[in-house]
Amino acid sequence: MxxxxxxxxxxxxxxxxxxxxxxxxxxxxxxxxxxxxxxxxxxxxxxxxxxxxxxxxxxxxxxxxxxxxxxxxxxxxxxxxxxxxxxxxxxxxxxGGSRYCQEVGNGRTRLPYRYELVCSSCDMRYKRKRRMDPARYRCGRCRGKLRLEELALR
Structure with missing residues (x-):
């Protein structure tokens, strides 16, 4: 059309x-x-x-x-x-108009989690989609140091 x-x-x-x-x-x-x-x-x-x-x-x-x-x-x-x-x-x-329209596949897909911040003290894990500097942050549970691990994409 x-x-x-x-x-x-x-x-x-x-x-x-x-x-x-x-x-x-x-x-x-x-x-x-x-x-x-x-x-x-x-x-x-x-x-x-x-x-x-x-x-x-x-x-x-x-x-x-x-x-x-x-x-x-x-x-x-x-x-x-x-x-x-x-x-x-x-x-x-x-x-008789439509209040909502059908969802369209617009080419956007959700990014999988690629990184994980792991606490060295309590082993708490924080999943992240973007890379970040772990030296700037502390664990929210025990205030321990964090280290960045890259996850294997499936």
Whole structure:
């Protein structure tokens, strides 16, 4: 789907579900990572994460567009457009938009623990993802000296 097709889809959803025109721009933004879309308050434009269309299809995309259009129309009417506002929650329920979007694999993976600080006195172990200087710290349990050990990655 291109940006122009998205623009047409957003205009059609706005006319059908909100009975109001969408007079600004809708576009895909592949830099969005953790959200399905966003409404830009200053320009009144809507940006959509294209990964949701790729992974979950057009039904998920329509739910996200309805959600962003709720922000759009309520903001232009000077009513409560934030997630916490009752106006937003009621309009979202009325049009059948999605409150939350599906999680997208955004390429980020959790780093495994690579290091361990070990106390020389009580053998307390502290796992760390980043390398650090053990001479600057002491054990939280017994105030003993720490030594840094590198863990084998699995």
């Amino acid at each position: 291109t940006d122009q097709e998205l623009q047409t889809l957003v205009e059609a959803i706005s006319a059908e579900y909100f009975a109001r025109p969408f007079r600004h721009r809708a576009r895909f933004n592949k830099r969005l990572r953790t959200t399905g879309g966003r409404y830009l308050i200053r320009s009144h434009d809507i940006e959509i994460n294209p990964r949701h269309l790729e992974e979950y299809g057009e039904a998920e995309l329509i739910g996200i567009v309805k959600h962003e259009l709720c922000h759009y129309h309520l903001h232009l009417e000077k009513r409560g457009y934030q997630h916490k506002d009752r106006d937003f929650q009621e309009l979202l329920k009325q049009v």
